Amino acid sequence: MLHIVNKSPYERNSLEACLRLAQPGSALLLIEDGVYAATRGSAAEAGLKDAMARLKVYALKPDLEARGVAGRVLDGIQLVDYGGFVELACEQPNCQSWL
């Protein structure tokens, strides 16, 4: 399963719900305001680091760049472009968007 989160972790509980319900071995892709969760030194860091032990975590690079936070990404998070987004969606059997 590919889990897609597009909301800021400080504004909605989408990421929290996703991390609670995503099964180990799934993939998590952070896009749009969801990419703020991928930044260093933030309150979301600890939760995401825990999750990285169970899930493969990706973040969409154009969204990080737009928000000026591409240089602050946590180690271990893989950056993808739109092509990579499509590949992730294709290689996973299904996907879920946590709106």
Add this chain to the structure above:
Amino acid sequence: MGVTKKFMFVNRKAPYGTIYALEGLEVVLISAAFDQDVSLAFVDDGVYQLVKGQQTKGIEAKNFSPAYRALEGYDIEKLYVEREALERRGLSEEDLLVDIQVLSSGELAELMASQDVVISF
């Protein structure tokens, strides 16, 4: 010339993910035409509006962050950011693209309470 009132615009949303930040900025610029006592507060995810180095080419959206630096030219010089909001997001004053006064929640609360009109985005 009418009465001058104290207006505060409270920005609580990240840029790009929703239209609030851009719409708020437009209203702030319009307000400059009315010679009012305008201040801007950035709290919660609103602090992300001010992060340096935004490059929006990849998402094909307009990068409106340079406009915050132009506010001075419209005599909008009272910009405030909540320290707690920055810290929660791992940000500091140096990460922001404007000269801004960093206030504690308590200080900002006081300032907010002293306004005639508060408009939230």
